[in-house]
Amino acid sequence: MVMNAIYLDNAATTRLCAEAYGEMAPFLEARFGNPSAQYATGRDARAAVGTARKRVAAALNCEPGEVYFTSGGTESDNWALIGAAFANRDRGRHILSSAVEHPAVLMTLEWLQKQGFEVTLLPADGLGRVQAEQVRAAIREDTILVSVMAANNEIGTLQPVGDIGRAARERGVLFHTDAVQAVGAVPVDVKAWNADLLSLSAHKFHGPKGAGALYIRKGARVEAMMRGGAQEGGRRAGTENVAGIAGLGAAIRRAAEHQAANAARVGALRDRLWAGIQDAVPGVALNGDPVNRLPNNLHLSIPGVEDEPLLLRLDLAGVAASSGSACASGSPEFSHVLRAIGKAQETAGGSLRLTLSETTTEAEIQEVLRILPPVVSSLREAAGK
Numbered sequence: 001m002v003m004n005a006i007y008l009d010n011a012a013t014t015r016l017c018a019e020a021y022g023e024m025a026p027f028l029e030a031r032f033g034n035p036s037a038q039y040a041t042g043r044d045a046r047a048a049v050g051t052a053r054k055r056v057a058a059a060l061n062c063e064p065g066e067v068y069f070t071s072g073g074t075e076s077d078n079w080a081l082i083g084a085a086f087a088n089r090d091r092g093r094h095i096l097s098s099a100v101e102h103p104a105v106l107m108t109l110e111w112l113q114k115q116g117f118e119v120t121l122l123p124a125d126g127l128g129r130v131q132a133e134q135v136r137a138a139i140r141e142d143t144i145l146v147s148v149m150a151a152n153n154e155i156g157t158l159q160p161v162g163d164i165g166r167a168a169r170e171r172g173v174l175f176h177t178d179a180v181q182a183v184g185a186v187p188v189d190v191k192a193w194n195a196d197l198l199s200l201s202a203h204k205f206h207g208p209k210g211a212g213a214l215y216i217r218k219g220a221r222v223e224a225m226m227r228g229g230a231q232e233g234g235r236r237a238g239t240e241n242v243a244g245i246a247g248l249g250a251a252i253r254r255a256a257e258h259q260a261a262n263a264a265r266v267g268a269l270r271d272r273l274w275a276g277i278q279d280a281v282p283g284v285a286l287n288g289d290p291v292n293r294l295p296n297n298l299h300l301s302i303p304g305v306e307d308e309p310l311l312l313r314l315d316l317a318g319v320a321a322s323s324g325s326a327c328a329s330g331s332p333e334f335s336h337v338l339r340a341i342g343k344a345q346e347t348a349g350g351s352l353r354l355t356l357s358e359t360t361t362e363a364e365i366q367e368v369l370r371i372l373p374p375v376v377s378s379l380r381e382a383a384g385k
Contacts, residue, residue, distance in 0.1 A: 005319075006320065007359075008360070009355060010360075011154075011181060011297065011353060014204060014205065014206045016208060017251055017254060019250040019251065019253075020247035023249065024247040024250075025243075027246055031045060035242055036229075036230075036231070048242055048249075049069070049240055049246075052246055052248055052249025054249075055249040059183070059252045061188075062190050062191070066216055067213055067214075068235060069213050069240060069241070070213060072202070072203070072212035073102075073178065073212050075212060080176045080214055081145070083222040083224070083225060084176065084221070087222050087223045088145070094142045095109065095117055095118070095120070095147070096119075096173075097109055098124060099340040100130070100155075100157075101147070104178070109121075120138055122138060127290075127341065128288050128337065129159060131160065132163035132166065139168070143173050145173065146167075148161060148175075150181070150186075150188070151182040152337060153324075154299060154335060155288030155297070156294040156296075157289045157292065158293055161195070162192055174221075175197070176196065177197070180200055184255035184256075186259070186263065195217070196217040197217070198214070199213075200215075202244065205251055208243070208244045210241060211245055224236065226238060263295040264295075265358070266295050266357065267295035269360055270297070273298060273354065273365050273368065277298075281373055283349075284300055284301070285303075286300060287338065287341070294355075296357060298353070299351070300352045300353075300354070301338075303349035305349060305350035306383075307323040307350045310375065314375060318371075319368055322355075323350070350379075
């Protein structure tokens, strides 16, 4: 199978970095012990989990004991929402979130509604932002949880999570943020964000798939995710994915150390790509906040083309891209995020999400600018646009 020469779908997943692979390899081979065991290989595995926990804590500005390892962002979101809802249902059953959340949050909230909880989804503005004033005005006496993502996985908009968290804390309401796209891309600080719960996933910042974490502030009332053992402080039973956790720890330390430099470089490449597309593709529009956005994200609406043929033509030309959330890939439904920011399916045209990483080069950007305009022109001509 021919690999894409240019990979611009880093919001879906990233290439495993050498540091993560190096940390993982020993625990896939000689140091394979169960971290609950008392003999040498078990102690080695347990120590690796402890090291990774400290690295995650350092990256988030929290205590190691507030970090719980999971299988990824979806599990972390489920645990945060369900665990907080059921642990605090004696205080109320109202939950606040936003209309632009990831499906891992929205579908979990739908399930909670079936369990008797009431959910209010706050609208986003045309740039995809939710304001703290909206949250403050919507909190009720029976509100027990606010969940607003830090960065949108489709359009890249950054939310004012620090202000939103402050609004929740003023009323004694737990605040969860899905930071899956934010970790490694922008500075993350659970204290500055006033976060009680935060979800992350390793494969979004050059770590392995199948490894994630949930930050739970000490003292926050959250029920256990799984029962059956003493792992993760008795809150998530089951033998730990030691290799994945070790890789997560290595990747998040690396991401935190290089975050500012990578953001500056990748953001400059993203801006050059956007400027070139604007010059060469008539009618193209940027989705999301043009300023308060992830440095690696470029989400476009291209009138006169459809998503699937556009992505297939780019794939044939050696460019890997997407139209939006990887979790919604293949769905015939129009993006709920684009709908929430006021885009109409009939007029939005094709959606194209180009997401860069630290491995993206200037030469690749120039090649995309050579490939994309004629592809769009060809598709428009074929459609009679």
